[in-house]
Amino acid sequence: MLERVPATARKTILGDDSEDGSLLVVAIAGLTLVATILTFLFTPAYALPMLAVFVAVTAVGWVTYQAEIARLLTLVATVSTVLTVGFITAFLFSSAFPAFVEHGLGLLIIPEGQWFFGLDAVLPVDESYWNPSNDVYSLLPMMWATVIVTVIAIAVAGPLGLFGALFISEVASDRMREFIKPGVEILAGIPSIVYGFIGFQVLNGFIQTSFLDEGASFLIAGIVVGIMALPTVVSVGEDSLSSVPSSMKDGSVAIGATQWQTMKSISIPAAFSGISAAIILGIGRAVGETMAVAAIMAAGVGLANPLFDVFDASATLTSLIATQYGSASESTIDVLFVAGVILFVIVGTMSVASQYIEQQMKKKLKGQQ
């Protein structure tokens, strides 16, 4: 058993069809890489020459034993990606830890000394939740703001995204689809600050002059974030609608169902999980959206009053980090890390959920080609 371990390791690194002698080159390349990292950690000044040595060894190896060196490089790339993400996560959680210890649950609920018992006692909306100079930290208003903005964004992106995806996959002609689908995908790539700026300048100004005197609000931020999520929702939703086997739709049409009945009773139910995954994915991105929200409502760190007042404004978890960290004291920074952890958990959960739902859909349609 024991003597097989080196053999297995060798197989993993070199592959089972490796040439004799390749082990030496790969080993040297690996050692120089490790040496480079160590020099970088302890004597950064010499890291660059070491890197040059590693590159040179790799280049020589590429010429002599290309397959084995390429295999090593893919392994190195994967390991470094996984390690980077792992270290960032570990750093985030460990940085948030002191604030957790210091403030405890007060961070997530109501500031220390302001506890209210019983839910009938309306949350103390007038109290100060966030006041670094008095050491008052609560993330509750920002979490609530995030919830409101997200709900409004879903209300905007959900129906619009579904119908947009339906149009592209079922109604539009091939020619139209050729233009619309890439167009929608390009929209997803526009930097969010642009959306935020447009939202602030155009939408906010319009609402102020036409309807209300109130300025920046959850409503506008939610609408803008919803619009930002829309391309993702449409694009992923369209993918899942198109992946409904056309034989199934043909079956429905051939039985005398209209196109709309087919969409309603066959396409949407069959693609339902995919569409919900699309919405979750789009919103997951929107929740993590910083710049648009920060551009629209930078100020305010209090709970909406009343809680459902969408015309109120407050920083969300992301915009709090963006607007505060520049001027924050050390203890505030720690609290901001907690906000980061909360976001991490929310978005991570959403993305896992969306992947799970998508897998379920694949399972459901399996055997349907």
Added chain:
Amino acid sequence: MSNTAADTEIDMDTDTETTTTTGESQEEVKAEWTDYDFAGQPKLSVENLNVWYGDDHALKDVSMDIPEESVTALIGPSGCGKSTYLRCLNRMNDRIKVANIDGSVELDGMEIYDTNTNLVELRKRVGMVFQAPNPFPKSIRDNISYGPRKHGDINKGFLARLLGQDDSDEEAELVERALKQAALWDEVSDRLDANALGLSGGQQQRLCIARCLATDPEVILMDEPASALDPIATAKIEDLIEDLAKDYTVVVVTHSMQQAARISDQTAVFLTGGELVEYDDTDKIFENPESQRVEDYITGKFG
């Protein structure tokens, strides 16, 4: 089959010359079978049907009458246009955006390619069963009653109950009738609420036939209904088709010549290029075809 008189007449007139001459012209062969009378009234009557997919001329000038209450088989090599032809009969080719169709198809003397033809009505009368079983990811019961529900013949669900128009009893009757007709009732009667995707391939295909029968069609089009099935399931489907021909007009596309010989009353042979080369009584096609090309195809020298 029932048409022996006409059969012998043709044999006497033409036989030796055309079948033995390899250099015969298409027109001569065509002249032989186009004036042939089948038993029964023509249910579908196709005149000069042409189909293009973009620049590809997939079906060339096909004219043939399909007699009612019989099984008509369409055979030919892959890409010969037989499925294209079948899909023209209930206008499923309309769904292919590049398809261009020209010609006339009459159902009981009514032109189906009229601009104001009601497609829902047409497809209710001309049902279709596909090559691969394509049940909906719903319960067996919902699969069967799908058509009638969409046509508004059966009301079900919360709104219907609210309005006092719940047709659950009619639905149960319909489901039982259709499943019995498709010889599936005994196998699934105890699990009508189970998802149809859990059935075996052969059962799924019979479910699709039952689903098609539930809308009470007059014509049933089948596109290689048994090609994805094992021999036992195939035999069941074939028995079913022969049974259905008592009440319905059945048109079957098949790859298998043995299958065509077993189940059909008349056979149309399409050969490469989208031409209908010969159309006649099944026995005649398989025993004594007019065209040399058809004989070559049937005896395996071509295609």
